[in-house]
Amino acid sequence: MNLLGYFRSQRKQTAQVAKERLQILVARERATRSGPDYLPALQEELLEVIRKYVEVDQDAVHIQLDKEGDYDILELNITLPEHGGK
């Protein structure tokens, strides 16, 4: 490793950060994509409603649509912060 490279490695490499952000984002977008067209809007609105009561992150609401036989199962996952409530 050269001199500059040595100092550079002290910081977190930006490409690694980019990759991690993309993995999260893409996984989230794919989960809503497989279902009906209204899922992204539903997800947004749920987030808004939840935010009336609790401060949560942008990615706190997870929606996934699964098929089981003749049924569609809408799986809803909401991650609350450790100290919720406004």
Place this chain on the structure above:
Amino acid sequence: MAKIVVVTSGKGGVGKTTTSAALATGLAKAGHRTVVVDFDVGLRNLDLIMGCERRVVYDFVNVINQEATLNQALIKDKRVSDLYILAASQTRDKDALTDEGVERVLGDLSKEFDFIVCDSPAGIERGALMAMYHADAAIVVTNPEVSSVRDSDRVLGILSSKSKRAEQGMEPVHEHLLLTRYSPERVQQGEMLGLDDVREILGIDLLGVIPESKAVLNASNAGVPVILEEGTDAGQAYQDAVARFLGEERPHRFLEAQKKGLFGRLFGS
């Protein structure tokens, strides 16, 4: 029956038109009757990159509106036989590309050609959706950069749900990743997403990696598809990609940073 190939990306300015011109030229050079169609209505550029802008009399929209026949509108390339260009119009009317019109024109082209290469506009609006709808294969042009990778993933979602093949329950559109404007030096320094990172996220077949290259701008200045600049890195990378598209196996090149001298090793990066 022609194979319809869409060159798409979602994000603008990543190299779709450069790629469409190179791919079409490469396919025609390999002996396949090929037409490249500009779907970027209102912002046509393909004719410039192909160097035939002064020969455009009629365009895609004229043919759709039956103001001209295909034979009148198709421009024959002067360098490569079996290569034709159908220019986009300069009209600002986004609805100029009607469903029936596009379907009819592609159907007619399909009888005459082996490959129809569709140069998609940026975005995921009408023009882009129309270019993707009829595709048998897609080349997803991606830069190693967050917004481009994300947009590529969205485009993959559209191909697998809104294309004709998806709607009719046929075999899915064959999706190929083309990573362009790649700088091995910057990847090595951890400043740019690497090939493996992008492949891992998008998870589709890799068609090739085109390096960031001065040759691309030079070729576009001259109106020569860069694949014809055979001595250049980008030209060779496109030649490899076209060969792979036609089923040949070729090792990937231009993935490693150039070795530097002592000075570079000490103080460069």
